[in-house]
Amino acid sequence: MSEPTIAMFICRNARAALTSADGTEMPLAGVQVIELPCSGRVDEVMVLRALRQGAWAAIVVACLDGNCRNLTGNYQARKRVDEVRSLLLQLGLGPDRVKMFSVASNQRAVLAEAVRKVMDEARERGPIRILEGDR
Amino acid sequence: MIIAERKDLKQITEMLEGRKRVLVAGCRSCVSICHAGGEKEVAIMAEALRLKAEREGREMEVSEVAVERQCEKEWVRGIERQVAAGDIVLSMACVEKCGGCGDCVLHLTGGVCPIARCAKSLLNGPCGGSQDGRCEVDRETPCGWEQIYQSLGRLGRLDLLEVNIPPRSWLPSRSGGPRRTVRPSVAKGAEERAAEVRR
Numbered sequence: 276m277s278e279p280t281i282a283m284f285i286c287r288n289a290r291a292a293l294t295s296a297d298g299t300e301m302p303l304a305g306v307q308v309i310e311l312p313c314s315g316r317v318d319e320v321m322v323l324r325a326l327r328q329g330a331w332a333a334i335v336v337a338c339l340d341g342n343c344r345n346l347t348g349n350y351q352a353r354k355r356v357d358e359v360r361s362l363l364l365q366l367g368l369g370p371d372r373v374k375m376f377s378v379a380s381n382q383r384a385v386l387a388e389a390v391r392k393v394m395d396e397a398r399e400r401g402p403i404r405i406l407e408g409d410r
Numbered sequence: 411m412i413i414a415e416r417k418d419l420k421q422i423t424e425m426l427e428g429r430k431r432v433l434v435a436g437c438r439s440c441v442s443i444c445h446a447g448g449e450k451e452v453a454i455m456a457e458a459l460r461l462k463a464e465r466e467g468r469e470m471e472v473s474e475v476a477v478e479r480q481c482e483k484e485w486v487r488g489i490e491r492q493v494a495a496g497d498i499v500l501s502m503a504c505v506e507k508c509g510g511c512g513d514c515v516l517h518l519t520g521g522v523c524p525i526a527r528c529a530k531s532l533l534n535g536p537c538g539g540s541q542d543g544r545c546e547v548d549r550e551t552p553c554g555w556e557q558i559y560q561s562l563g564r565l566g567r568l569d570l571l572e573v574n575i576p577p578r579s580w581l582p583s584r585s586g587g588p589r590r591t592v593r594p595s596v597a598k599g600a601e602e603r604a605a606e607v608r609r
């Protein structure tokens with residue numbers, strides 16, 4: 276089976292977590308990075324579209340609770356992610372194809388581990404199929 | 411003002427079965443204010459339908475439109491061409507002459523509300539008193555189910571008369587008194603409010 280592709284919506288401020296202190300970038304084969312001015316910009320349409328255009332999973336990466344430069348962007352992102360998951364369930368698709376992670380901009384290892392897990396899971400489950408939501 | 415809530419997507423996709431060109435039509439008034447059928451919700455709905463169709467390997471062209479008010483003919487006239495181009499319109503707006511039952515069946519009744527237009531609010535009419543298109547309760551009043559029959563005939567969907575609408579819950583109906591509807595995806599949570607106070 277082909278390799279998974281995942282869409283990563285990431286806040287501009289959290290994006291530093293993709294780079295380590297010595298300037299090396301995290302290996303991101305198969306990850307399409309979509310930088311947003313703030314995680315609060317993410318919406319249901321963006322995530323659904325990424326899945327329709329072939330992503331096997333989508334993740335939203337935001338700053339830690341209380342750390343949003345715009346105060347509430349990460350909280351808003353969480354509500355939208357919850358909503359997308361609910362929509363996927365109603366469509367008969369697997370809601371856990373969409374996940375949200377909160378990281379500080381220096382938590383490169385944490386983010387790398389999260390991405391690795393999502394990749395592994397996607398590889399195991401294959402592309403999104405209808406009825407996988409088992410509803 | 412009117413309060414609206416979107417139906418479950420499962421139910422909506424069932425209503426669209428077999429259709430190839432869907433026009434999702436929103437309204438920028440009441441349903442927009444309660445985040446149920448404005449431009450934004452239209453975009454979400456359209457994208458969700460496309461995703462499902464694509465995953466099922468079905469061909470489905472979904473277009474989007476929103477008008478100022480779907481309850482005004484003048485505004486709806488502006489989208490006549492788009493309506494004609496589709497083979498079904500998924501309206502996310504409300505309807506006039508609605509009885510506020512909270513669980514709409516208009517997709518089965520040709521857009522004529524059986525709750526508001528039938529004297530007995532029958533879900534599977536007409537009753538035995540329907541005569542010459544008039545209601546037995548008052549000979550001056552058109553029979554709602556006759557109107558449903560005519561409307562379904564015009565739409566070429568008389569087959570829908572065979573669908574048995576089961577007894578329903580009246581809990582969401584208007585007669586249940588005042589209540590709260592919260593859309594968690596847009597309502598401000600406690601943590602958000604707290605963050606704003608810190609500002």
Ligand code: SF4
Nearest residue numbers: 508509510511514523
């Ligand atoms: S069935 Fe009639 S009363 Fe119920 S929501 Fe629809 S239009 Fe309103």
Ligand code: SF4
Nearest residue numbers: 528536537545553554
């Ligand atoms: S005659 Fe028609 S409108 Fe009157 S109660 Fe019977 S079905 Fe309803």
